[in-house]
Amino acid sequence: MNERMIEIIKLLAEKDMNVAELAEHFHVSSRTIRNDLHTINDWLLEKGLEPLEIKRGGIINKSENFMAVTDILGEMNLMTYHMSKQERKRLASALLITTPGYITLSQIADYLMVSRVTIINDLDGIKKFIHNGHLEVISQPNRGLRVEGKESAKRLFLMKLSNGNKENDVLSKYLPIQAGNQVVIRKILLEQEANHNNYQSDYSFESLLLYLGIMINRNMQGEYIEVQKHGDNDKYLMAQDILKYITQYCAINTTQDEVLFLSHILGGLRYVKQAYGNNDAIKIQMMTRRFIDAISQELEMDLSNDYEFYENLSNHLESVFKSDASAFPETAVIQQVLEDNPEVVSAVNNSLYTITNHLNRELRQIEIGYLVVHVCAAIERKKNKEVAFHVIVVCHAGVGTSRLLLERLKQHFNFQVVDIMSSHEVGRLKPDQADLVISTVELKDCPIETIVVSPLLGDEDYIRVGNKVDMLRNSRHLPSRIETTKLTAKGLMEKLNPVIHELAPEQEAELTRGIRKVVREYFNQTIDPEEDIFSPYLHHLLPPSHIQLDVECKDWKDAVYQSALPLLKWGYIEERYIDAMIRNIEENGPYVVISKGFAIPHEGLDMGSIKVGMNLIRLKTPVEFGADEDDPIRYVCCLSAVDHKTHLKAFFNLVNMLKNPAFKHKLDEADTPEAVEKIIEQYELSLG
Incomplete structure (x- = not known):
């Protein structure tokens, strides 16, 4: 703790004060006081005392034993x-x-x-x-x-x-040199180790915890890493994901250079082999789809087309299945979201059966809170893509970070960005220049409504930006300003990727990197390394050679076997993978049935899968899988997955297409594998 935090404790021991009063007393922002209070709470817990409760409106509630803190302060001499x-x-x-x-x-x-x-x-x-x-x-x-x-x-x-x-x-x-909730940071690291399949030695893990504590403390003091050189680094994506959640749950800002430096730190650590295989990854992804369908019905709002929602929620639920309930710490952000969104809380509670049926335990309130945050973020993305507010982006860390923030905003909001500037320039702004200023630092004397966000835009930021837009629209009757859709670097690459994959599969990676670099430079945008991971579309994984029609099968086991046989023949899977799929369904039931008449059998990532691939069969006579109203099954699509992500886009698109009765009807009418492939491609590309 620093001197101000000690003074805050002394003041609270003497009298009742709220966040706003403390901010005025110390001449700092309310957010700074809230950050100080979070650090104080960590310290109180270490000393065996109950933490302060920060309620809505900045009211601070003290426990009965809070006065014991003065004795401890006296000992800190x-x-x-x-x-x-x-x-x-x-x-x-x-x-x-x-x-x-x-x-x-x-x-x-x-x-x-x-x-x-x-x-x-x-x-x-x-x-x-x-x-x-x-x-x-x-x-x-x-x-x-x-x-x-x-x-x-x-x-x-x-x-x-x-x-x-x-x-x-x-x-x-x-002289504590670290900040941030160590329980939260540890949870984030454990999740990202699993997501990126990079498991550190115990010493390296503790070193990384130490670095992140120091980084958070320095960022809270306004100190950021100097400009870093870009270069090939296979730990960049892991660093990006770690900081994405650190900024969200530890209430700090960060920069692209922070991500680059963290990737260098990660590159210097020692790693051990994967401690265990995650046989539940695909099962959890299927369960995630069911939860999203259920929550969409509850809210009467279709969230099934939000791929980022699906991907983020899948990753989060993997951590729920791997961790016990105590791994999810209470945070002020979660509590605020729960208080502000009672209708979403109710919808999530009504949809929990899709998760608890597989988890075999009840979820704690804090675990439900994390789910509510993901849902609220998806709602804001959906709602605010329709609102073209004029905004100005203010960033404290240079053009590169400004561009990173700008690209992330454009991914989730239909904003018209009218200017990008540094914080010292805001004094020249006029009130009518924009509807909103989005900044990575606190601004003084800005004549336009302002909101402070992290450059990496976590779920908390999406929610807060969306709430701010709602407030502005309702209070000032701003026009919605639906802008004409503009060509973007990302949109162009989404159109080019399938063409590259089809015309030059052997040179796909090299061509994609080269074309992406040229496109990004033309649009004057920074390269997002995450886009170098190409996720094939469904029609890429199901060419005519991977489709067989009117196959004779005696029962569901034979259908699973027949759907997998071509993948075994072509070297996508080992023979043990087929036995494992059948055993999986026997032990866990027909959860592989993802739509009426359609099943997608699979197994874990370490059960004999060699290459990512699919093979689809249409049965001459449908068979029963024991899936109640979704029986009988006419289509069986065997999936071979090799990691958490490569197959995800194809699976996501398949589930959305199966919700369309016209798509299923055309599949039924198709008389050749070539016709099926064209139907899949036509409907998949129409998803946008």
């Missing part, structure tokens, strides 16, 4: 501990690096509870110690000392300095 010279050097070095601007020798001496002469005697050793970390101590007459150097060097130095933040370490006791 360096006077009670006599440091060695080495400990003074480490603590003074950390104090120099983490202090914004200059700090005097007297201030250092006061903090360490030693004489100024002692610090003067230690100074040469402190400077040399910091110099070894590729940093320099600069002295300015009448101002004091400060550390000069790259932010990356400062963080690496603090990591080395922290000594693992052991309980008996003087640095961790008297």
Whole structure:
């Protein structure tokens, strides 16, 4: 905790104050106070005390034992501990690096509870110690000392300095250099290890936790990583996903350079082999579809076409199945969303049977809260794609990060961006220049309504931006301004990808990268490495050779076998994969039936699948799968998946197409595999 947090505790011990009053007292924003309160709560929990409750409207409720905090603060005094010279050097070095601007020798001496002469005697050793970390101590007459150097060097130095933040370490006791809820951060890392199939050694995992704690603390102080060089890094996507959720649940902003530097950190860690296979991945993806269908019915709003909703929710539910309920910590964001969206909470509760039937346990309230956040984000994306507000984007970290934020906004909102500027330029704005300013930093004296977001735009940001747009539209009667759809880099690549795949499959990866680079440069946009992962469409995985019509099958087991046989022959799967699929249905029931008359048998990622692929058979005589009203089954499509994502677009499109009775009718009428392929391609491309 810093000095302001200690003062907040003292004030709250003396009298009742709300967030707004604390913000006014310390001359900071309400968001800064909320961040401080979250850190204070982490500290209170560590000390065995109940955390503060931050209620709607910024009201702060204290527990009955809160007054015990004053006794603990009294014990946090360096006077009670006599440091060695080495400990003074480490603590003074950390104090120099983490202090914004200059700090005097007297201030250092006061903090360490030693004489100024002692610090003067230690100074040469402190400077040399910091110099070894590729940093320099600069002295300015009448101002004091400060550390000069790259932010990356400062963080690496603090990591080395922290000594693992052991309980008996003087640095961790008297100058915490980390921030953020460690339980939340640990949960995020565990999820992303599984999603990216990159499992770190215990030492590397703890080192990464330490770095992220330091990063959050530095970001909260307004310190960000310097410009990083772009380059090939196979950990970029993992870094991007980690920071996506860190910014969402730890209430910080971040930049593209932060993502790049984290990817370098990840690249330097040690990894172990995958600890376990995730045999439930595809099963959970199917369950996710059922939940989305159920929630769409409850809300009377079709959310089934939101691919990002489907992908994010699938990833989240995987963590629900792998973790116990305690892995989902309470956060102020979750509680606020639950309070503000009672109708969504009710709809989620009414749809939970699609999850709990497979989970074999009840979900806790906090787990339901996380589901509500995902649903609310999907609602806002759907609603706000129809609202073309004029916005100005303000970013503190340069053009590259501005472009990253701009692209993410355009993915989810039908905004007309009229200008991009830095924070110091907002003074020249006029009230009629835009409807809304979207900024990555707090702005003072801005004449236009403003909302602060993370450059990575997490679910919390989508919800808050959507709420702001609703408020503006309702209060000021702004025009909806439906703009003419414009050609975008992403839209153009979505049209080109299938053509590249069909005409040059052997050179697909190389051609796609080259064309994407040219397209992005033409549109003056940064490259999104995530788009380098090409997810084939359904008609790519089901060419005529992978479709057989009017196949004779004696029962459902034979139908599964016949649908898989071509994939076995062509080397997509091993023979054990077929037995595993049949055993899966025997043990788990006919959940593979995803629509009336249509089944998609599969098995886990480590049960004998070699290449991603599908094979579809239409039975001459339908068979029973034991799927009640969805029986009998006429179509069986065997799926071979090799990871969590490559097959996802094809599966997502297939489920949406099967909801269309005309699509099924045309499949029934088709007389050749070529005709089936054309029908699939026609309907799939019409999905948009």
